[in-house]
Amino acid sequence: MNLQLALDRLTREECFHILDATASTIDWIEVGTGVIKEYGMAVVREIKDRYPDKTLVADMKTCDAGKHEAAQAFRAGADITTVMAFSADQTIVDTLKVAEETGGRIMIDLLGVTDPGRIEELTGLGVDLVSLHFGKDMQQTGDMKEEDLFSLVKEHPDLEVAVAGGINADSLPGILKEGPDTIIVGSAITKQSNTKKAAESLKGAMNDYENHHQYSQR
């Protein structure tokens, strides 16, 4: 199970400061949408240069012009780029094709999706990696309902699943029970005074769970 660190609402300097402290603990690095909007593809390139062995996710949140944006992300060194689930099927197909040609992967962000029928369509298009996502603004008015989120993918055991949305030490146990492949954490690490300790504590809980609870991924 991977711990993906989401770098959101941070300066470039803060990103590198946090990465220096947490790189030995985390598995995947996500360059957040806002960081990409602030610094462009240069920051993706720079992070890949500095951490070449980490799987790098560019959270492009592409919803149109898929071919161009996926190529941009992979050219900058991303291993994975994100595409919104509500995008036109042509956008999904185009990004998957670019990924296949360049050896990258597409993570489909399911933010706002409530119809399992869309997952059926996405898998039919060739999607194999999705992120269940309870959005930042949604978090202001409610809490993530793990069971509802994971019920979207329950008919698709072969789908690789990441999960994101305000995950912290309190909500982690409920998430672990659902057996995701990747747990995406932003604020519960990046906004803590000791980011290294926060990352180690979450990764430690993930490892403990895997070791002691006969953990089986979905």
Ligand SMILES: O=C(CO)[C@H](O)[C@H](O)COP(=O)(O)O
């Ligand atoms: O994609 C995102 C926001 O759109 C974030 O990466 C995701 O929500 C994780 O951050 P946090 O743990 O702070 O919610």
